[in-house]
Amino acid sequence: MGLVPPCFITEIVERDLREGKYAKLRTRFPPEPNGYLHIGHARSIVLNFGLAQDYGGECYLRMDDTNPETEKEEYARAIEEDVRWLGFVPDGVFYASDYFDRMYACALLLIEEGKAYVDDLPEEEMSALRAEGKPSPYRERSVEENLDLFQRMARGEFPTGSRVLRAKIDPAHPNFKLRDPVLYRIVHASHYHAGNRWVVYPMYDYAHPLEDFIEGISHSLCTLEFENNRAIYDWVIENVRGKCGFPEAPRPHQYEFARLDLTHTVLSKRKLIQLVEGGLVSGWDDPRLPTLRALRRRGVRPQAIVEFVRKTGISRNEARIPMDLLEEVIRDDLNPIAPRVLGVVDPLKVRLTNYEGEEWIEAPYWPRDIPKAGSRPLPFSGEIYIERTDFSLNPPKGWKRFAPGQRVRLRHAYVIELEDVVEEGGEVKLLKARVVPGTLGANPEDGMKPKGVIHWVSARHALPVEFRLYGRLFLTEDPEEGGEFLKNLNPEALVVKRGFLEPSVAQDPEDTRYQLERLGYFWRDPVDSRPSALVMNRIVPLKEGYRA
Incomplete structure (x- = not known):
């Protein structure tokens, strides 16, 4: 199968090439440089460049720059950068303004x-x-x-x-x-x-068909909102054919497909501008936004976006795609390339009363279902941090984490059991626990019967980290629900936590994506993170229920 899944457009292309209507397929991606590209544009990018790749044709990147009041060089440069980041190399980069x-x-x-x-x-x-x-x-x-x-x-x-x-x-x-x-x-x-x-x-309706004709475009692919505009497109083409240096044939033809729309976000340029200029996000690359540069900063790989477009397909049926599907595709992309490491987002200190000194445990990066080799030394000491949400003084029925009278295994390490709880002002500040001797590296079936496995880091060796936990930008699937879309903003679309990571990550390349076990997929923020002050963005959480 090619990059573009079989659809009505591939049928049209195959028919036209088979009948010799065009000697070569030629498409174009024609954004207006008046803003940054978002994930909705990815469908058009993958469709146009993918068709050229699949059928041995060409695809141009064209700045449809006919409005001097809203367009900027900044946007034009960003558009080309985003297209290339997605993995596509234009056969030419053109400007409508060069055809004036x-x-x-x-x-x-x-x-x-x-x-x-x-x-x-x-x-x-x-x-x-x-x-x-x-x-x-x-x-x-x-x-x-x-x-x-x-x-x-x-x-x-x-x-x-x-x-x-x-x-x-x-x-x-x-x-x-x-x-x-x-x-x-x-x-x-x-x-x-x-x-x-x-x-x-x-105007667009006059310029666009002329641009296509000048560049020798065979198939001019637009979203359905331009379906009625096709009549003007054809009128302009028919009235310049054989004149003004244009041939009689072949001529370009316009075809429409449904745009890509997502739940829990907005793809309207006007609404995105409101969010940015209103200070409701930090900028066009804020990882809460659906812009390509925001997704890039968040840590989403271009391969995942291309696969998401392929998975959702090309049709003429308008539909809002669940954010769950995008998150699933991102997880599937990261799972085989993200080494597993330990980190604690909301730390609670545990003092091990019967353990002195330290040791280094050789811990594998990969679970058994991923056939990859690789491990790292993981330090263990008498004080560790665990996730605060992994402890309960009064656990509910079925609780499988740490609690009074309930043993747990520390991932790659020992089984521990609680001895005492130190509280201040009604808040748990410290846990005192003991290591169960002889349980390092033992199997869950070693007779200890711990209730569950939790993650941890050594307090003596841990790297301090600012964790940025990104979620969905809006509370509702349809942000327009109930009127003003800004009222549906999710106040927890970004939650900042101060936590810790195991020390091995300090030596890794900066673009390494990790799975923090039981927490999600993370990477270093490429703008704010420093070796002396790590900032980790959550790219996507684990599947609901996987953490427990």
């Missing part, structure tokens, strides 16, 4: 053929007439007047928003998109890539 001369020439041609006109109506009046299916009073201007006005628009003689160029199709067309759509507007603003040369900028 040719787009302008095509607009002049449409005017000369009586297929476009300059409209002076204010936006509100134009919208009202379109809604009623009525023509603009400026619709019947002469070709000469339209040419003169449009050229003066391009020279900057009129203020921003004062005039537009519209296609002359049908003011009462049943498809609202074809009711004389706007092709160009005036914007007096510097463009991050094109500079100050232009003051007229093409």
Whole structure:
């Protein structure tokens, strides 16, 4: 099976190539550089680059930069970086703004053929007439007047928003998109890539088909929200074919697929901006966000994101995908590559009254079901830390961890039993326990019959760590539930704890992902972590119920 799972789009591609409609498959990923990519964009990236890979074609990365007021070089660079991080190498990196001369020439041609006109109506009046299916009073201007006005628009003689160029199709067309759509507007603003040369900028519906035609795209793949726009796409293509340097054939065709949507988060650029600019997250790479750079900082590997897209498939059916599935794919990706180590997120000290000195235990990195070799020396001493939630003074029925009268095994080490509890102000501050002699490395069936196995670290050797426990950004599957989405923010989407790690991790490469036994998958935060002040991000928790 290829990178793109079989779907209606692969059927179209195979048919077109089989029938010789195109000599070569050519696709494009065309983001607007007005923000950072999120996991929803990953579906389009994998689809477009994957098809090119699977069918021996080409895929371009194109900055669809036709709006100078919202686009930035920063975003363009970040987009290319994210695409390459996902593992895809563009066959070319292009900018829509590099085609402005040719787009302008095509607009002049449409005017000369009586297929476009300059409209002076204010936006509100134009919208009202379109809604009623009525023509603009400026619709019947002469070709000469339209040419003169449009050229003066391009020279900057009129203020921003004062005039537009519209296609002359049908003011009462049943498809609202074809009711004389706007092709160009005036914007007096510097463009991050094109500079100050232009003051007229093409609209998406006009620019996009021309970009595809210029680049020789065969299959222009868009999300379903652009389904009605296909009529404009085809109108533009049909009216420039064989003209302005374009061939009669082959021509690009647009096809639509359902976008990727996730529970417990938002993928709307407008809502993400609210979160960032409102200070509700620390920035575009805050690991609580669904942006690709946030997932990258959290520790998610690109392989997991690509596999998630493959697992969810390509179709025309809109559906919100459960966050559980993404987490499952991330765990499946990390499980075979993440060595098992010991750490304590919420520490409770245990003093072993019958143990003096220290020893080093050779502990394997991998469980028996993963056929990998490797171990590390694990220090053991008379004071250790265990997880606070692994102890209960009054355990519920079925409790399988530490408690009065209830032995537990320390992972890779001894069985211990409780002797005393030290409390202050009603809070447990210290446990006193004893090591059961002869139980180091013994089997659970050695007659000791401990209730469970818990993790620990040696207090004498432990590395202090700031643990950042990331969870779901919103409390509800649909953040819009109940109205204002910000009201559904999860106050525990980030919980910071001060804990400890076993010392072996200090020597590991910084990008090592670990499974902290019974806690989840973690790695060093690439921004804030330092050798002298470790910060560990939880990438994803273990499956519910696995910890016990």
